[in-house]
Amino acid sequence: MKKLGKIYLALVLLFLYVPIFVLIVFSFNESKSSSVFSGFTLDWYKRLFNNRIIISSLVNTIIIAVAASIISTILGTLAAIGINSMKRVPRTVIMNVTNMPIINPEIVTGVSLMLLFSFFAARMTLEFGFVTLLIAHITFDVPYVILSVMPKFRQMDPHLYEAAQDLGCSPFRAFRKVVLPEIMPGVVSGFLMSFTYSLDDFVISYFTTGSTSQTLPITIYSMTRRKVSPEINALSTLIFLVVVIVLLVKNLLESKAAKKRLSGGSC
Amino acid sequence: MKLKYFSAPYLVWMIVFILVPLLMIAYFAFTTDGGDFTIRNVSDVGQYANIFVRSIWLSLIATAICLVIAYPVAFILSRMDKHKQGTMLMIVMLPMWMNFLLRTYAWMTLLGNNGIINNMLGAVGLGPVRMINTSGAVVLGMVYNYLPFMILPLYSVMVKIDKSLLEAASDLGCSSASTLFRVVVPLTMPGITSGITMVFVPAISTFIISRMLGGGSNLLIGDLIEMQFLGNAYNPHLGAAISLVLMVIILVIMTVMNQFDPDDQVLI
Numbered sequence: 001m002k003k004l005g006k007i008y009l010a011l012v013l014l015f016l017y018v019p020i021f022v023l024i025v026f027s028f029n030e031s032k033s034s035s036v037f038s039g040f041t042l043d044w045y046k047r048l049f050n051n052r053i054i055i056s057s058l059v060n061t062i063i064i065a066v067a068a069s070i071i072s073t074i075l076g077t078l079a080a081i082g083i084n085s086m087k088r089v090p091r092t093v094i095m096n097v098t099n100m101p102i103i104n105p106e107i108v109t110g111v112s113l114m115l116l117f118s119f120f121a122a123r124m125t126l127e128f129g130f131v132t133l134l135i136a137h138i139t140f141d142v143p144y145v146i147l148s149v150m151p152k153f154r155q156m157d158p159h160l161y162e163a164a165q166d167l168g169c170s171p172f173r174a175f176r177k178v179v180l181p182e183i184m185p186g187v188v189s190g191f192l193m194s195f196t197y198s199l200d201d202f203v204i205s206y207f208t209t210g211s212t213s214q215t216l217p218i219t220i221y222s223m224t225r226r227k228v229s230p231e232i233n234a235l236s237t238l239i240f241l242v243v244v245i246v247l248l249v250k251n252l253l254e255s256k257a258a259k260k261r262l263s264g265g266s267c
Numbered sequence: 268m269k270l271k272y273f274s275a276p277y278l279v280w281m282i283v284f285i286l287v288p289l290l291m292i293a294y295f296a297f298t299t300d301g302g303d304f305t306i307r308n309v310s311d312v313g314q315y316a317n318i319f320v321r322s323i324w325l326s327l328i329a330t331a332i333c334l335v336i337a338y339p340v341a342f343i344l345s346r347m348d349k350h351k352q353g354t355m356l357m358i359v360m361l362p363m364w365m366n367f368l369l370r371t372y373a374w375m376t377l378l379g380n381n382g383i384i385n386n387m388l389g390a391v392g393l394g395p396v397r398m399i400n401t402s403g404a405v406v407l408g409m410v411y412n413y414l415p416f417m418i419l420p421l422y423s424v425m426v427k428i429d430k431s432l433l434e435a436a437s438d439l440g441c442s443s444a445s446t447l448f449r450v451v452v453p454l455t456m457p458g459i460t461s462g463i464t465m466v467f468v469p470a471i472s473t474f475i476i477s478r479m480l481g482g483g484s485n486l487l488i489g490d491l492i493e494m495q496f497l498g499n500a501y502n503p504h505l506g507a508a509i510s511l512v513l514m515v516i517i518l519v520i521m522t523v524m525n526q527f528d529p530d531d532q533v534l535i
Contacts, residue, residue, distance in 0.1 A: 005343040019373035034376035082274025105472025112288030139284040236369045243364040
């Protein structure tokens with residue numbers, strides 16, 4: 001049974017990784033073909049680094065993803081704390097509205113924000129670009145933070161917080177030492193989800209961006225529309241590398257933190 | 268200070284950027300360019316019934332495939348040694364960190380008529396098989412892109428299931444199949460419903476996957492909406508009406524889904 005599970009997992013991983021590895025291999029291909037490997041070259045990487053549009057849209061993407069995910073994590077965690085202590089009716093109403101950007105297709109969120117921004121653009125000095133993109137990203141990120149933090153409250157025994165105070169913790173300290181560690185996995189996964197969604201988002205950005213602020217996915221989209229170019233493969237390879245490094249570092253830090261937690265910690 | 272006031276900044280944000288824009292969609296759907304009330308836009312949506320049927324069908328298939336593939340993956344992950352779990356989860360989720368256009372682009376080059384798969388088939392005397400620009404390619408693209416969105420919520424529910432609960436079930440005479448269907452599945456229902464939501468919604472509304480892998484012959488609802496707002500067929504009123512109908516379809520499906528959520532049922 002255990003062996004079967006491993007084989008199954010390996011097959012799924014193969015399905016997930018083979019397309020990416022093919023992209024990587026062909027980023028070093030001499031010819032433009034994406035099926036016949038004719039020789040090794042680094043030309044596509046050189047071209048990539050000389051492509052000003054790609055570099056500037058990459059910078060834009062990172063700025064927006066970082067800003068949007070940090071703001072959403074703060075906004076969303078505070079919201080979750082607040083919503084959790086509300087009475088049933090307002091809580092249900094707010095959660096239903098919060099669910100909307102998730103239940104709604106991205107394209108509907110994108111289109112609805114486009115309508116709102118057009119309304120303001122026609123009447124005030126709002127331009128489609130960085131500001132509209134950032135607002136849009138925060139709007140679709142926050143619900144994911146709230147939804148990943150809220151269940152942590154439900155799984156937590158509410159008496160823990162009271163017990164900590166009975167044992168001499170101040171409310172703030174009890175919150176920091178008892179509640180926060182309980183909801184932290186939710187906060188972290190909410191942040192990571194926001195960040196990935198922001199980096200990955202094409203659809204909503206596509207409807208809310210202007211000519212002044214392109215994100216990387218939008219640039220990639222226009223590249224794939226025009227012609228198949230190995231520059232995209234080179235870009236994929238670099239993104240993949242960065243992702244691997246980031247996740248490895250994160251994993252290492254987490255296991256270190258886990259060891260630390262085992263060796264100590266008090267109220 | 269009361270805890271509930273913590274949510275005030277978000278509430279303002281929610282009203283301005285979630286509620287108001289959605290109301291604007293409703294407003295656009297029921298008005299003409301001049302601002303007069305009309306139901307013409309909504310009734311015009313009926314002309315595109317075939318596109319709606321195709322979108323619902325393809326995304327349902329993709330969601331079902333995702334669930335079938337992801338459920339065992341999440342279960343295997345959740346039963347691994349604790350220290351291995353983190354690493355393994357990271358490996359499974361890593362492709363999600365790649366941009367989704369790149370992942371779709373990867374399949375474009377794989378499935379192409381001169382792509383690697385057809386080259387390999389040709390080497391053993393088969394093919395070429397037409398894979399790109401088919402509805403099968405669209406479903407494949409959906410499964411590939413959204414599979415991690417199914418694995419993650421399932422895993423996060425399964426990891427909470429105590430091992431002793433499964434042992435108790437088998438001690439009390441449950442076969443592995445009945446343990447699965449009477450213990451694991453009911454306990455993971457919240458994960459299943461949220462996984463289905465997270466796969467079905469982007470799948471039914473996508474316009475990239477259909478455009479890159481489906482060619483021109485596999486238009487989905489997303490393509491239709493995009494064409495009304497940014498394409499040649501510029502008509503935001505019709506686009507809003509289509510969006511409204513799409514929202515209703517998804518609401519209906521989600522309401523059906525919620526019937527399976529055991530939140531307010533008594534667990535045996």
